[in-house]
Amino acid sequence: MKDVKFAITDIETTGSGIKENKITEICIMVVQNGEVIDEYSSLVNPSQSIPLYIESLTGINDEMVGNAPQFYEIAEDVDKITKDCVFVAHNVNFDYNIIRSEFSSIGKEFKRKRLCTVRLTKKLIPGLFSYSLGNICTSINIPHPDRHRAGGDCEATVTLFQRCLSLDPEYEEITKLLNQRTAASYLPPNFKRSDFEKLPTSTGVYFFKDKDGIPLYIGKAKNIKNRIKSHFQERTNRKYKLMQATYSIDYELTGNELLALLRESELILKYYPKFNKAQKKPGRPYTLTSYHNQKGIEQFVLHKNRIAPVSWMKFYTRDEAIKFMEFLCEEFELCPKYCGLQSGVKYCDHYKITSCSGACRNEIDTEEYNDRVAKAIDYIGQFDDSCLLVEKGRTSKEKSFIYLNRGRYAGYGFIDHSYEFKHSEEFRNFLIPQKNSSYADRIVSRYLNTKKELVKIPLNGSETPAENDTEKLFEKAFYL
Incomplete structure (x- = not known):
């Protein structure tokens, strides 16, 4: 393992996403046995204007890259210096996917093993306030004079990597990170693998949260773990920004898709998460x-x-x-x-x-x-009757219900199979009241109109045959 070559890489780009983002500068330093053995750097003409805020951040402007080579002219050099190397970067998925996209745009494939120095540093130097490159360098006294330029950031990352090697002389943590074969290799840099492994495979809603616990994105899924894994593997500007801002993921089990849809809608209206596309106002019905x-x-x-x-x-x-x-x-x-x-x-x-x-x-x-x-x-x-729609619960020992008050969504609840009803109104002991909305109306309407087999319990004086009084309907719905 000690003879493995690591291509420490940093790039500057025209923006902070993945798609339509072009390289303006690249620096690669190859490290073997803890020493730099090769180096490559170049400005790159992105064939598009560099935004003013990027110019203010990096100091790279249109004039500087005007006579620089375009990526297709340096692609062979990049491919050659990184060949047979592990691709290393701080927030590796960003640099790697941008370079991959550049190669793809000229009809070539770029595929390397990846190692993220954010994740490696978290393993070897836990407890830092922040794991951004600048803050790490400040915390552990690594020189970082030329920030936001490919050369300066690459040199700082090399020093950080060398520091990590000194803390992992047998390459144990590096080997673990390189041998990951699950979605953990795509995890957001601030999200723990152990937290991902704890995610359920059940139906419900999930929350991507920032460092203060504020929801950034809310979604619903039949299988929460698989759906979140698919988020990690998407390569879009929006999803990249979401992953960078995510520090934790929470969830709420519902047991069935109807309640998951309703809860997702309610929670989006409650929190207005930054990365949820605004719920489209349902068209006139x-x-x-x-x-x-x-x-x-x-x-x-x-x-x-x-x-x-x-x-x-x-x-x-x-x-x-x-x-x-x-x-x-x-x-x-x-x-x-x-x-x-x-x-x-x-x-x-x-x-x-x-x-x-x-x-x-x-x-x-x-x-x-x-x-x-x-x-x-x-x-x-x-x-339009008041009723309960009975669905699967969060476990095999309970059922969930959705309460419709005169045909309008008014709340939900969960009832254990062991509970014995003496009167239909006892469902209110388990009711979690909710406000109705046009989105909830649409969800319930679609469910009622398309669900082939409904388990529905009439309430508030709705007429039912004598042999199927309301209490018996409760018994049948909740205990069979």
């Missing part, structure tokens, strides 16, 4: 209404813009609305023409529904047809 046409037939209509005296239901996508109306047609033997599924036709000729009631051909009495519509409206009415 499709409203299902009805009116009596000239024949006296009660006709359903789907619309987005009209103000109607009655509103039976709302849908947030046209596809959901159409599927639901197709179901009503078939379930209650209605006419597609009078359900908003066909227009501009004299008689029904629906591609899917072939069992038209005959209302469009005057083959059924208007009163009889309207009775069918009334039954369909009664069916729709159940979506």
